[in-house]
Amino acid sequence: MIYQIRQYDIHPGKMPEWVTLFETHLRPIHDRLGIPIIGAWEPVSGNTFIWIRSFDNEAAIATQEAAYFASPERHALGSQPQALILATRIELMRSTRSA
Numbered sequence: 001m002i003y004q005i006r007q008y009d010i011h012p013g014k015m016p017e018w019v020t021l022f023e024t025h026l027r028p029i030h031d032r033l034g035i036p037i038i039g040a041w042e043p044v045s046g047n048t049f050i051w052i053r054s055f056d057n058e059a060a061i062a063t064q065e066a067a068y069f070a071s072p073e074r075h076a077l078g079s080q081p082q083a084l085i086l087a088t089r090i091e092l093m094r095s096t097r098s099a
Contacts, residue, residue: 002058002092003038008049009087015042018049018084026081029073035064047086058092 010018019042030037030053040051055061068074 002055002061002094004053004055004061005091005093006051006053007089008085010047010049010084011086012047014084015047015049021077021080021084022049022051025073025077029068029071032073033064033067033071035068061092 008018022040027037027040036054038052038054040049042049055064
């Protein structure tokens with residue numbers, strides 16, 4: 001299992017709009033496509049939104065992301081997500097526990 005820790009710096013004052021977009025549109029697309037979201041967190045203060053997704057392996061990331069970006073629901077959003085994000089950091093991680 002491979003995990004993506006995704007950190008988004010959201011434009012100041014736009015966190016409520018981002019969280020609504022994420023929960024109303026982005027999470028449901030992931031759910032429909034079978035891309036598990038382990039969790040998502042908004043800051044008590046600040047502007048960094050953190051969320052974690054999981055994939056079976058590294059090769060699955062490209063396939064599942066292509067399906068995500070090709071989905072009609074994602075196309076309908078246009079540039080709305082990017083307009084709210086100031087910067088993005090993504091790290092691939094694996095569990096330290098043996099299977």
